[in-house]
Amino acid sequence: MGSKIVSSVVADLLRTKPLIKPADIITDFKQNYGLDISYYNAWYGKELAKKEIHGDEALAYTQLVWYIDALLKTNLGSHGYLECDVKSSCFERIFISYHASIEGFKFCRPFLCLDGTFVKNKYKGHLLAATGKNGNQGFFPLAFAIVDSENEANWTWFLENLSEVLTDQGRNITFIFDRCKGLIEAVSNVFPESNHFFCLHHLKHNVLARYPSSMGKLYQDWIVWCFSSCAYAPTEGAFEHHVKKLKKDGGDTILEFLDTIPKENWSNVFFPGKKYGEMCSNLVECFNSWILVERELPIYQLLDRLWTKMMVKYAARRRAVEKWTTYLCPKVEKQLQKSIETGRHWDVNRSSDNLFEVQAGYSFAIDLHQHTCSCCQWQIKGFPCDHAITAILADHGDPYEYIEPYFTTDYYRSCYGIPIAPVPDIEKEAPEGLEDFRVKPPLTRKPPGRPRTKRIKSRGEEKKCYKCSRCGQGGQHNWRTCNAQI
Incomplete structure (x- = not known):
């Protein structure tokens, strides 16, 4: 059984299960057809099927010029920017914010969560996103960009485009984000008058990483709890009480860490802006999970699927709000x-x-x-x-x-009041003057070793607990690695 035959069989399966693993394809062939295929044929057959469904990933970049032009024509008021290398015409970065999202954000609370995630197609990259929160406590994507890496230059470029989107709103936006490379400097330079808050979830992992596991989990958890108590403290007296306890038990290690983060950027009581009780940038994590499958696709299919997904989401929200009978969400x-x-x-x-x-x-x-x-x-x-x-x-x-109007049903209805227009792609005509321009894929180098399919978890991050079918005990092992006496 060759990989070409495997690809013809699994092509339809990939449309419904894009993240299916080669091991599952092997099992599917065994159960449904009684055939044994090698792991290589399953993996390579899947790659051929992906190419058949989505086309050549390199050719996907040539459609970006038409995509941006179609976006600006069909959704007037949207912001779309595409940058390529002047000499080589290789793709560098793209920024997108739909007109419906720009107008809808006016009815969301004035704060944004910033974060980046990996793009997992052939040419890799990073997806940067700015996400708000609607009146019913759901995430509201405002803008996103695909860049080659997560650094200060790309964050500055992203935020400069974002500032053009937010200029007409005349609101002072609060930003919540992790202390990732280059983001603090970028926010300070592009939005000097805005307040920014460090994500508490990531800060707790930073604290945990400073104490070795040899000191004991109870001690580590106690230090993290004391730090969280300082962050959540509603008054200066409560903050001083908890920080005194933290410094006493944490020693010089925590003192050095506290010197690196101004208390105005991580504590409730000293934060000068308004963030409506938000302590973490988990809104962007929700957005990243929402597009988990799309991040595996070639860049044009990624953007096209995301366009469709946003369009359907807005339509569903408009239908849902018509059934609400309460004044508040x-x-x-x-x-x-x-x-x-x-x-x-x-x-x-x-x-x-x-x-x-x-x-x-x-x-x-x-x-x-x-x-x-x-x-x-x-x-x-x-x-x-x-x-x-x-x-x-x-x-x-x-x-x-x-109660502020951001929480009302009327504001929620206005939040999704403008639909995202669909784009027919039956005739893809390049904009005038750019008929002969072709965007080439970025110059990337495949990293050594087998590609990772799962991210490396942060220290202290909770791991999923399994129940071993052999010994019946819960833990981090299964029947394959169980060595318990039964």
Whole structure:
């Protein structure tokens, strides 16, 4: 059984399961056809089938000129930029932001998460993304780019294009990101007036990596917990209490680490901007998971699939919101009703027209005019806390009047109000003057060794727990590596 025959059989299977593994193809042939094929024929047959379905990956780059031109013509107001090497005409980078996303982001909270992920096709690369959050706590992709590597030059180029998208909105955007190479300098240079916050999830891994495993997992977890407590502390007093404990138990190691990160960029109480309670850049991770399959495709198919996926997503959101009967988005409405129920039995005392005291185990002071509570959660999250909701109801007020419009159904509807137009590709005509221009694939070199299919996990990252079918015990082993006595 040759690889060409294998490719003809698995071509239809790849359309439904693009990430199928050669080992699964071997099993499929054995179960369905009773045939034994080698791993090489399964792997090479899959590669031939991918080429048959998606075409030559090198030729995919020649369609980018038409793609950008079609994007700007069919979706007026979109931003699309393609850069190639002047001498060799080799692809360097591409930036895309749909008009529907630009207009829709005006109705999202003014903060963006930045991060990059790998493109896993033949010519590799990195996908940079800026993702916001809609009123129903879902991710909202604003812009993305494909570049050759994740460095300061490419991040600066990405953010410069992003600044053109955000200029007309007139809002001061807060950025949340990991301290990856070149990103801090790029954000500071392109958005000097914006505040940026370091992703707490990545910071905790940075802390964990500074302590060797020989010191014990309990000690490591305790230091990470103390650091998290400092980051979440709502008041300066609570921050000083936790940071004192952290420095005492963490020693010189944590002192050196704290000197490298300004507290204004990782602690709630000292952060000067408004990030609505967000502590991590997991919105971009959601976006990266959403396009997991597309990252395996040639660049044109990747962009085309993403275009279609965004178009379908917007249409589905518009249909869904028509069925909503609440003033707030469903998840936010549920949170509000929970706050009302929580404070039902709390005592409320009035001090003045706007000042109230709520007795909830401790005493909390609420100022309805300034939108503040002594628990500081209203100021941090931009949403009335349980104590504030209780005071508002005691004042016979309407809680909806104290909630920002970003959480309302009307803003959510406006967020997806503009559709993303489809692009027919039956006639692909290059723009005038560029008929003879051909974009070549980037100059890349295959790295040594077998290609990795799974990323290297960070230290301290939780691993999936398996149950061994041989010994019945849970852990990091299975029946193949089990050496337990039974």
